Amino acid sequence: GKSASFSSNDERESTLNQLLTEMDGFGSNSGVIILAATNRADVLDRALLRPGRFDRQIYVELPDLNGRKDIFKVHLKPLTKIDTNVEIEFLAKQTPGFSGADIANLCNEAALIAARKNKASIDKQDFLDAVDRIIGGLEKKNKIVSLQEKKIISYHESGHAAVSWLLEHAHPLVKVTIVPRGSSLGAAWYLPQERQ
Numbered sequence: 804g805k806s807a808s809f810s811s812n813d814e815r816e817s818t819l820n821q822l823l824t825e826m827d828g829f830g831s832n833s834g835v836i837i838l839a840a841t842n843r844a845d846v847l848d849r850a851l852l853r854p855g856r857f858d859r860q861i862y863v864e865l866p867d868l869n870g871r872k873d874i875f876k877v878h879l880k881p882l883t884k885i886d887t888n889v890e891i892e893f894l895a896k897q898t899p900g901f902s903g904a905d906i907a908n909l910c911n912e913a914a915l916i917a918a919r920k921n922k923a924s925i926d927k928q929d930f931l932d933a934v935d936r937i938i939g940g941l942e943k944k945n946k947i948v949s950l951q952e953k954k955i956i957s958y959h960e961s962g963h964a965a966v967s968w969l970l971e972h973a974h975p976l977v978k979v980t981i982v983p984r985g986s987s988l989g990a991a992w993y994l995p996q997e998r999q
Contacts, residue, residue: 871901882913916933939984939994947981956989960979960981963991
């Protein structure tokens with residue numbers, strides 16, 4: 804990190820210095836390649852990124868539709884009681900922008916939702932409820948919303964829906980709800996078409 808609070812014998816500073824020293828010891832013909840991964844490339848020390856050290860960067864994008872299908876295949880395998888109406892293609896289309904960890908969480912969440920409802924198998928609706936929960940947050944059933952407020956929220960959300968319906972290039976609308984989730988009182992969710 805680029806923290807100003809580093810002292811000369813800070814543990815992270817010592818680790819960095821040791822790493823730099825070790826990497827300098829490799830000859831150009833030694834056949835050793837060092838790989839590292841980080842979510843915070845912006846705070847890496849410049850000494851680490853100069854030629855001869857970590858001199859290549861590969862940015863790993865979020866998975867596309869085909870990538871998500873493959874990830875679903877992996878995470879659905881341990882779930883033995885899945886209903887026959889659950890299609891991997893459908894799930895992959897419902898989860899744009901999800902990482903592998905998000906998909907693992909989604910499968911786990913769907914199983915928990917089905918278990919809470921004492922179902923014999925995990926069906927399509929359990930997966931859709933899990934998507935809602937991951938994107939929108941926990942459903943707030945105890946939130947006090949007056950009838951007048953519900954009316955205002957429904958006008959607001961239907962306004963989003965009507966405008967997106969009339970706009971030629973807007974993403975297709977998936978769901979409109981006035982069920983409070985997280986900090987929002989309602990939501991209109993869209994499904995982006997994954998084209999560049």
